[in-house]
Amino acid sequence: MKKIGFLSFGHWSEHPAYQARTASDTLLQSIDLAVAAEEIGIDGAYFRVHHFARQLASPFPLLAAIGAKTNKIEIGTGVIDMRYENPLYMVEDAGAADLISEGRLQLGISRGSPEQVIDGWRSFGYAPKEGETDADMGRQKALEFLERLNGVGFAEPNPYPMFPNPPGLLRLEPYSKGLRERIWWGAASNATAIWAAENGMHLQSSTLKYDENGKPFHVQQAEQIRLYKEAWKKAGHAHEPRVSVSRSIFALVNDRDRYYFGAQGNDGDSFGNIERDKRAIFGKSYAAEPEKLIAELAQDEAIQEADTILLTVPNTLGVDYNVHVLESILKYVAPELGWR
Template sequence: MKKIGFLSFGHWANHSAYSTQTASDTLLQSIDLAVAAEEIGIDGAYFRVHHFANQLASPFPLLAAIGAKTSRIEIGTGVIDMRYENPLYMIEDAGAADLIAGGRLQLGISRGSPEQVIDGWRYFGYEPSEGETDADMGRRKGLEFFEKLAGIGFAQPNPNPMFPNPPGLLRLEPHATGLRDRIWWGAGSNATAVWAAEHEMNLQSSTLKFDESGKPFHIQQAEQIRLYKDAWKKAGHQRDPRVSVSRSIFALVNDQDRYYFGQEANRVDKIGMIEPDKRAIFGRSYAAAPDQLIKELAEDEAIQEADTLLLTIPNTLGVDYNVHVLSSILKYVAPELGWR
């Protein structure tokens, strides 16, 4: 059994073929899609965060709005780039959104990836400390966010406050009990997956990672997940971890599916550079008739290792079509693979 969610990159553009021509379209359709996805039995609504682009950026207003209009579906990110974040302010935003949703947030965070502008976090007022790289800064801020989510007081109270304080040091409010167990680290390498396990974060592994062995993508990703699980066990944490992988999967069941994604059939992994000195491997898309899709997905070792599968969706094609895409996976594919 697996939890199955969708992952939206939240694109919009003034294009005649797009259902999302404005930011407003994307935000409102994201809410509608989450509501519809819950109704058909999808387990999670996740959203990517990008800055300086025609894509979703500030996640917490959207997550709170979805939380207010749904009752069961998990609501998350995949991922928030911590280089751009104030960890303490983010705790307040996340706590409020989680309370509105009744404890359903699943927040993916990371040190970040190449963005639309050079060192975009500098425009947000952030600089690495002396001797730090921007990746170091992202991990440091991620840990500060994660640790202070525990709700332990750390701030010295004013002896003459406007309102009475409780005894002791003060924590940030509102505090969302249990949210700390629902933080995921987006890992692009084996080492960062182990780091996430050591720090008791769940693991998100996307459709790309650093190419560390030359093996097919799904095998490298499965090895990454096994290293993560071994490190978690070695650390002796008291709860079971969660692991998600992302995939582009399309069951071709009608002419519209074949028109949009028929060309994705027989795709293979790709190699590229996401940083000047970092070779990366990009996982293939899956697009085929359900019977063929089931055979191909049964051989994906990383999906087998994960408890959560996030289906990347073409959000620009509108709510109705994306509900069809998700419904097709639930109806024709998931039961045959034992995911449902």
């Protein structure tokens, strides 16, 4: 059994073939898609966060709105770039969104990825300390975020406050109990997956990772997941670890599916450089008639290791078509693979 969610990058463009042509379109359609996905039995609605781009960027208003209009679907991110964040403000935003959804927030964070502008986090007022990299800064912010989510008081109260204070040091409010145990780390390397386990975060592994040994993508990703699980066990955390992998998977069941995605099923893993000199491997897309799709997915070692699958969706094609994409996986693929 696996949880099945969708992951939307939240693109919009004035392209005549797109259903999402404005930011408003994308935000409102994201809410509608989450509501519809819950109705057909999808387990999670996740959203990517990109700054300085015509894509979703500010996750908490969207997550709170979805939380208010749904009842059981998990809602989350994949991922928030911590280089851009104020960890304390983020604790408040995340706590509010989690309370509105009654404890359904599954928040994916990361130290960041290649971005649209040069050092965009500097425009937000942040810079690494002397001797640190921006990646160091992102990880330090993540650790501070985790620490403050514990709900332990740390701020000295004003002796003459506007309102009476409870005794002792003050914590950030609103506090949402249990949220600390629902934070995920997006890891592109084996080392950062181990680091995530050591710090008690669940693991999100995307459709790309650093190429660390030349093996096929799904094999490298499966190795990463096994290292993560070993590190989690060694750390002795009280709660159970979770692992998600992202995949582009399309069951070709009608002519429209074949028109949009028929050619994608013929590709394989690809390689490229991200962040200048770091070689990365990108996993293939899966697109085929259900019987062939099932056979291919059964060979994906990383999917076998994960408990959650995030299906990347073409959000610009509109809510109805995306519901069809998700429903096709639930109907034709998931039962045959034992995911349901």
